[in-house]
Amino acid sequence: MLNTFKAKIYKIGINAVVDVPKRVTSSLIATAGRIKIMGTINGFDFKTTLMPVKERPHLLYVNMNMLRGGATALGKTTTFSIEQDTSKKVEKNSRMHRELLKQLKTKKLVEAFDALTHSRKKDILNYLHNLRTAETVQRNIDNVILQLEHRQKNVRIPLPLKSNR
Numbered sequence: 001m002l003n004t005f006k007a008k009i010y011k012i013g014i015n016a017v018v019d020v021p022k023r024v025t026s027s028l029i030a031t032a033g034r035i036k037i038m039g040t041i042n043g044f045d046f047k048t049t050l051m052p053v054k055e056r057p058h059l060l061y062v063n064m065n066m067l068r069g070g071a072t073a074l075g076k077t078t079t080f081s082i083e084q085d086t087s088k089k090v091e092k093n094s095r096m097h098r099e100l101l102k103q104l105k106t107k108k109l110v111e112a113f114d115a116l117t118h119s120r121k122k123d124i125l126n127y128l129h130n131l132r133t134a135e136t137v138q139r140n141i142d143n144v145i146l147q148l149e150h151r152q153k154n155v156r157i158p159l160p161l162k163s164n165r
Helices: 064-069 099-105 110-114 119-131 132-150
Strands: 005-008 011-014 015-019 035-041 046-054 054-060 079-083
Touching: 005 015, 005 119, 035 064, 099 110, 099 119, 099 132, 110 132, 119 132
Parallel strands: none
Antiparallel strands: 005 079, 011 015, 015 054, 035 046, 035 079, 046 054
């Protein structure tokens, strides 16, 4: 169901936001307090998540693209039309990378990799699939293997930059 409301865009910290009226959010389904929505700002399409605020209305963060596309600005009262976004999240390419699997099997580290959290494995796999050159892929796979061999708990790629302290 499409809900239309007008709200004044104001700033919290560095973020432009609007308060979404309770009459609008009461008809939407929240997950952990957050509400996935799609809508328009002065006719400009967007997708985002309404954020809960303790004892206040949900906030709709208005990013620069939304401000430009909706031809509006801070301090202006703007027309929003929103509805629940029921589309399924498209999972990025988190299938196992062939070369990584080959090396995990060779080094008998499949179990160690599987013991990583789901989000950590997904981050590693997505990162590997988005690399452009075979050399970069191999270098990053070598980093993962090395970290797993040393039983590091916080396996990640790319490796964090070392400070010069």
